Amino acid sequence: QVQLVESGGGLVQPGGSLRLSCAAFGFTFSNYGMSWYRQAPGKERDLVAYISPTNGITNYDDSVKERFTISRDNAKNTQYLQMTSLKPEDTAVYYCNARGLGNNYWGQGTQVIVSS
Secondary structure, three states: OOEEEEEOOEEEOOOOOEEEEEEEEOOOHHHOEEEEEEEOOOOOEEEEEEEOOOOOOEEEOOOOOOOEEEEEEOOOOEEEEEEOOOOHHHOEEEEEEEEEOOEEEEOOOEEEEEOO
């Protein structure tokens, strides 16, 4: 059974850091491009960052460049999102996404709240 399980969300003060993880089950992780999306209340789900299956190519939304880092460990079937210098506008539910071989999988999301 395909599953993407996010963890690591929570409440953090502005300027703080969080590390999100996404563990993948039920498919060949190294064949899939992995992404993080986020959705704030009342807004659309937007792409935050992407990492290619095996050669480490990454892309970021302009709003998170220089602050967020996406990475993956194919041996552990896990991807990560290191978030630093967090801002209140980063508050959202963060979703893990796997796309490849005609498939598109989503996790259940993890809440990130940036507030003092």
